[in-house]
Each structure stands twice: as structure tokens, then as C-alpha cells.
Amino acid sequence: METTVSLIARVMQNLPVPRRLSPPGSIDEFKPQDATTNPSLILAAAQMPAYQELVGEAIAYGKKLGGFVGHVSCRTSPSPAASPHQAVRSRLSQAPLVLGGWITLQTAVPWPASRVGEAVCEAWPHWAQKTLLTLCWGLVGTLSQLLGGTPTPLTSCFLITSPAIDEFKPQDATTNPSLILAAAQMPAYQELVGEAIAYGKKLGGSQEEQTQNATDKLFVLFGAEILKKIPGRVSTEVDARLSFDKDAMVARARHLIELYKDVGVSKDRILIKLSSTWEGIQAGKELEEQHGIHCNMTLLFSFAQAVACAEAGVTLISPFVGRILDWHVANTGKKAYEPLEDPGVKSVTKIYNYYKKFGYKTIVMGASFRNTGEIKALAGCDFLTISPALLGELLKDGSKLAPTLSAKAAQASDLEKIHLDEKAFRWLHNEDQMAVEKLSDGIRKFAADAVKLERMLAERMFSTENGK
Incomplete structure (x- = not known):
């Protein structure tokens, strides 16, 4: 990289x-x-x-940091x-x-x-x-x-920018189990891992409870470490295995916020990352309305999910442009799309227009791009998360990038406002085969990463007790 x-x-x-x-x-x-x-x-x-x-001295300094x-x-x-x-x-x-x-x-x-x-x-x-x-x-x-x-x-x-965060160099994404797992195995972060393990043991309980507490603490310690050096908000993920349990997600999110408070980080600097299941969206609604906790709804692939998130009043959604394209390429006979016909682009465009036409405040942050054509086709979206590689391609391109999306243009769309209760949400989401498959696949992958992280911590915490 x-x-x-x-x-x-x-x-x-x-x-x-x-x-x-x-x-x-x-x-x-x-x-x-x-x-x-x-x-x-x-x-x-x-x-x-x-x-x-x-210049050489400056570059060497930057690399050293x-x-x-x-x-x-x-x-x-x-x-x-x-x-x-x-x-x-x-x-x-x-x-x-x-x-x-x-x-x-x-x-x-x-x-x-x-x-x-x-x-x-x-x-x-x-x-x-x-x-x-x-x-x-x-x-x-x-x-x-x-x-x-x-x-x-x-x-x-x-x-x-190139803020110095020691040797922690993930390529992209917010904090999640796979990134934390990779960082937790680096020599530079053994002090944080040790602190998390000590915290879990101090609270006591079963090995499972101690491991869970250590895992939550590790997420918070890494988030706090990032926030020491970068202004803004860091997204911290709630365990994907709770994706269908609203109350458990709310409780875990509040617990994470309390852990951040313990290390001096205000909840205003945190985005709680939740899977965009019906239960996850309702958890986001409760967290925003009753506890003032901002939420980032992830694994969002369907229009039903986007509408429900808007009605819930969450802070931000992250629709995955590239993953939608991946599914269509893998499951249809069509292997290439013009940018404006890209299924991921069309999905985010529809969501953006719906939000702007009906005055929803939820931020639309397009993510997971596969090519610069997708980026150009969504220019004007609230936020676009663009990788350095694709942004470099835009530089080489040299063409002018005019906004494609706008709140004014959204007013002319033929979209009609809809309301989704749980039954309507589940039916509309279920009608989208791609969204159903990508949501379940994403939850499984996030859950698998969480299990790997817990196993690593448990091995460190209890290897002696278990006779290893």
C-alpha cells in the first residue's frame, strides 16, 4: 500500500x-x-x-512517525x-x-x-x-x-493528511473486529491489550463474561487512542451477533459509551455502529432519541433499510455501493455497467433523492467504491468515503467533476413518501434478494471476526488456567 x-x-x-x-x-x-x-x-x-x-528529510520524518x-x-x-x-x-x-x-x-x-x-x-x-x-x-x-x-x-x-498513529496502518474502514484483531497482535499495542485483559479480569465473572468485557474495553482503548490524535468522531461497532436483539444492542452501546466516558471521551465524539436490521434500526432510534448517542448504520443495501433509518432519525447511514455491484456481477449475466446504470450508484442515488426530497436530516455516506465512475456518478452526495487509490486515479484523470446529485434536483424526482412499520419493512426488504443476501453475509463475517478476536483474548487471559 x-x-x-x-x-x-x-x-x-x-x-x-x-x-x-x-x-x-x-x-x-x-x-x-x-x-x-x-x-x-x-x-x-x-x-x-x-x-x-x-524534502527528503521531511518525507523521512513523516514515514518515521x-x-x-x-x-x-x-x-x-x-x-x-x-x-x-x-x-x-x-x-x-x-x-x-x-x-x-x-x-x-x-x-x-x-x-x-x-x-x-x-x-x-x-x-x-x-x-x-x-x-x-x-x-x-x-x-x-x-x-x-x-x-x-x-x-x-x-x-x-x-x-x-498523515496523522501519526504509531504503526497502526489499516487500509480503510472504521474500527471493527478484524482491524482491532490485526492491531492487537502488533508489538506496539501490547500495552493496550494488557490493559483490556486486566480490566476484564478485574470485573470477574465467567470466562465468557471476562472475555466480553476485555473485548469491549479493547475497542474503546483503540478508539480513544485514535481520538487523542485526530479531531472528529470514531465509529465503534456493536457486536454483530446482537443484530437481532434491540435491547441487547442498546445496552451494549450504552456500555461502550460509559467505557469511553471512563477514559475521558465524550459521547459526542463517538458514532455507534449498528447493523441495519429492523432491530438495529430501532436500537439506533432509541439511542438517538432517549440517550443522545449518535449512530452509524452499516450493512445497508436496500431502500427499505434506508427509509427505516430516516424515519428512526439516525445520524448517518453507510450504503455500500461496491458490494451491491459485486452481487449483481456475480449473480447476473452482466459483468460491466455504465456508471449511471451501476446498481450501487442507482441505489444510493435513490436514497439520496428520497432523503432530500422529504427533508430527512440523516447523512448519506456512500462507501465501498469499486471504480472512479461510481464516484463521479455520485458527486454531490453528503459524504463519499474514497480510498487513496481511487482518489489518486481521479487526480490522474484530470477531468472536471461536476456535482451529479443535488437537493434541488431531488425535488423533481418522482419518489413518493412511504411509511414502514415492522411488517412492511420486512416485506419490502425481503423482496430485494441482493439486500437480503448481502446483509446476512455481512453479519456473518462481522460475527466471525468478533469470535476470532475473543478467542485471541481468551487465550491470553486463560491459557495458564486451562493448563496450556
């Missing part, structure tokens, strides 16, 4: 040098009393032979009187955090893309101190041009 730092270095080689850049020897020649730097100057200088030693590649999405809606800086600072702290390395800032009014970088740096000063953020700023303008020249309303600006 290409690191964020190496991607920065590679992309920088193809960026244009600003015309007004002073020659390298200007400082020596004119001997000014003071000087200034800005992203354009730094970016241009970094491409000059005279400064390759500094490590980090993960993750996504942070934020949409700002500043009033005409509000400054871009104020809007970004006020909204970034509320942005859902998804592991990846790209920040998507979707502005509701036009303003120079370069100001995004400045506002982000002011909002998150520790990134400016410990990352190559300054060098990254230049990419904002380049990607802004790709997206349509001068920034316009609902144009997304992308900013690459």
Missing part, C-alpha cells in the same frame, strides 16, 4: 510551479529583514533541485456573514471519522480552496506541527481544479 507521504511526493512532481515564485537565491541577493511562507511557495520550492535534501490512511468528511454550511475559518473550525469537531487519510470538506458557499488548508491547520494545529500538512496544501488547489475550477457551492475540496 502506498503511504500518504509517498503519494504526496509522487503527486507533487506533477504540480505546476506558481509563476510569481521568487528564485531560490532571492533571500541571499536581496537580504530582506523578514520573510513568509505559504503552501504555494513551499510546494514549488519542494520541486526544485536545491531543496531536495529538505507512521500513521494510518483514513477519511474525514465534513460539510460546512456557513452563513454569508460567517468566515470560512469559523465554519470549518465549528464543523470539523463534528465530522464522522472513518479510517483512511483524506479529508473531504464540502462547502455550501464559494471560497478559495487554499483557505481550506489554512482553516484546517488553525483548527487542528497539532497536525501542522507533526505532519507534512504544509506540503499537502498545494494539492487542495489542484484537486479543486479537477472538481470544476473555481470552487462553487457543493464542490468538494480534498486535503491529504
